[in-house]
Amino acid sequence: MSSIAFMRRHRSAFVILLVALLLVLWIASGVMTRAPPNPELRPEPATPTVAVRNSQAEPVERLLTLQGEVLPDHLVTVRAETDGRVVELPVELGEAVESGTVIARIGMDDRAARLRRAEAAVKGRETDFRGAEQLAREGYQAQLRVDTALAELEAARADLESVRLDIQRTRVEAPIAGVLDRRHVDIGDYVSVGNELAEILENNPLNAIVQVPQHVVHRVHPGGTARVTFAGSDVREGVVRHVSARADSATRTFRVEIEVPNPDRSLPSGSSVEVRIPVEEVRAHRISPALVTLDADGRLGIKTLDEEDRVEFRAVEPIRADSDGIWVSGLPETVRIITIGQGFVNVGERVLVVSEDAGTDP
Secondary structure, three states: OOOOHHHHHHHHHHHHHHHHHHHHHHHHHHHOOOOOHHHOOOOOOOEEEEEEEEOOOOEEEEEEEEEEEEEEEEEEEEEEOOOOOEEEEOOOOOOEEEEEHHHHHHOOOOOOHHHHHHHHHHHHHHHHHHHHHHHHHOOOOOOOHHHHHHHEEEEEHHHHHHHHHHHHHEEEOOOOOOOEEOOOOOOEEEEOOOEEEEEEEEEEEEEEEEEEEOOOOOOOOOOOOOEOOOOOEEEEEEEEEHHHHHOOOOOEEEEEEEEEEEOEEEEEEEEEEEEEEEEEEEEEEOOHHHHHHHHOOEEEEEEOOOOOOOEEEEEEEEEEEEEOOOEEEOOOOEEEEEEHHHHHOOOOOOOOEEOOOOOOOO
């Protein structure tokens, strides 16, 4: 085949190849002649804006917060001291009683007859003793008979006293002032000596019990104050009454008792409570919990500003919390705290500052 015929047959392919080659050369010429970028012409990033609050340290109590329970001041189980059938229960459950109030009566049965017999026996022995003494003085009877008569008289008197005491025990009296909290018998029940009849407790004052860790027990002293929070947020002031001198062998904690006044007996015993005991006074700042963060070393802290408006991280120690925030120590007496925008700035970065009241939207 001739060269002319070959070129005619493949003319279209040559044309396409020539156009592609020219296109590549045009693009390459533009890239190579383009001027390199000038770093000085790049726009600088905007300085971040934060809101700050000037904070002043205040005296704050460091509190030892513990969980515990409240027990009654006294709890007495009343038991039967004689046998018999319960015939009367004059006090209702929940009713206040004084010491000596009759809370139950046990039937007399034959006790009245035994009393008369014992009284008669005493009178007879007294007559025998006086007669023996008279005869001994006149020389008609030996002193031994007088001594025997006296012994018989004392035995009769002892029997009489025993009967009287047994009758007295049919009146079951409250041993302490308080409230009749439980009753274990009903009218008609037969009881023996030692059977439980009722429980009387005294809830004024209450006794809050907590276990204090060994590393802080030296800060708790008898006579110190304490705040006891009951279920329902009822808060009462109490006084530390006793600090155990010996640690619990299992927990290495010390039992501490706090006396809590309860004059109207409106607070029950046996419930869980939160006890806060002031242990020292420190200078602290109140902040929002939302401002607290962790640094790379895992330290708890907040972001503040130095004199040149640069961000710094300051470690803090929580002291106590209340409804308005948390109190922390570890900060200077006066400090500028970043309150808005702290999550968008880094330590060492310079920032623009606005007042917390003005706010910002970083």
